[in-house]
Amino acid sequence: MRVDVVTIFPEYLAPLELSLIGKARATGILDVAVHDLRTWTSDVHRTVDDTPYGGGPGMVMRPEPWGEALDELGPGHLIVPSPAGVRFTQPLAHALAGEPRLIFACGRYEGIDQRVLDHAAERMPVTEVSLGDYVLFGGEVAVLVVLEAVVRLLPGVLGNADSLIEESHADGLLEAPVYTKPAQWRDLPVPEVLRSGDHGRIARWRRDQSLLRTARRRPDLLPALPPQALDRHDRAA
Numbered sequence: 001m002r003v004d005v006v007t008i009f010p011e012y013l014a015p016l017e018l019s020l021i022g023k024a025r026a027t028g029i030l031d032v033a034v035h036d037l038r039t040w041t042s043d044v045h046r047t048v049d050d051t052p053y054g055g056g057p058g059m060v061m062r063p064e065p066w067g068e069a070l071d072e073l074g075p076g077h078l079i080v081p082s083p084a085g086v087r088f089t090q091p092l093a094h095a096l097a098g099e100p101r102l103i104f105a106c107g108r109y110e111g112i113d114q115r116v117l118d119h120a121a122e123r124m125p126v127t128e129v130s131l132g133d134y135v136l137f138g139g140e141v142a143v144l145v146v147l148e149a150v151v152r153l154l155p156g157v158l159g160n161a162d163s164l165i166e167e168s169h170a171d172g173l174l175e176a177p178v179y180t181k182p183a184q185w186r187d188l189p190v191p192e193v194l195r196s197g198d199h200g201r202i203a204r205w206r207r208d209q210s211l212l213r214t215a216r217r218r219p220d221l222l223p224a225l226p227p228q229a230l231d232r233h234d235r236a237a
């Protein structure tokens with residue numbers, strides 16, 4: 001997958017060198033280029049913002065540098081982080097993981113002039129993506145979040161691909177709690193069933209815990225489950 005990130009703070013994207021994203025880049029699964037938006041400015045002050053039409057507080061990112069940047073980098077699926085975007089979810093991460101090329105446009109200030117998105121939409125898919133119902137300073141952190149979720153879905157990135165099947169949101173439920181050694185820590189034992197070696201019982205326990213956790217913590221997820229996602233035992237749990 002090829003990824004381009006355009007930002008006025010390229011250094012904010014330094015974590016893309018680290019951990020499994022860094023490894024995916026080193027192994028050629030992922031090709032990332034981070035670009036400074038000011039490269040595409042033409043005035044001596046390398047201006048990227050101006051006052052909003054219609055008045056109001058703050059500044060808006062001017063369309064010219066964005067237009068130049070996207071003309072040079074496109075086409076690709078343009079992702080624009082925005083609190084007004086669609087909520088970022090695991091299904092969206094899966095959809096984006098199937099794209100050959102993503103271009104991220106990091107907004108700052110009050111955001112990017114709307115015409116940039118409208119113009120880009122004439123020649124490439126454009127998706128405004130929100131991390132949640134709160135407001136950040138800029139889109140860079142959102143890019144890190146989206147890329148972590150997307151890159152770990154790319155074939156060959158995770159050592160054990162089964163991790164993707166069993167984790168939270170893979171099947172619309174939250175994952176059951178996890179434990180490791182020692183079997184007894186302070187006064188807390190690991191649940192007996194997990195030490196039983198009985199794989200059928202363990203699978204059933206995990207499924208029950210997954211359902212219980214989801215019902216208690218995220219009941220909003222349950223109505224979205226397709227009917228065939230729940231078996232007879234699930235309904236009893």
Ligand code: SAM
Nearest residue numbers: 081082083107110111130131135136137138139
């Ligand atoms: N004035 C904008 C509004 O009310 O919708 C908020 C602008 S915010 C201060 C600056 C930039 O941060 C946005 O353009 C976007 O790139 C990013 N951002 C802020 N909150 C975000 C969120 N919840 N999800 C994704 N990106 C966000």
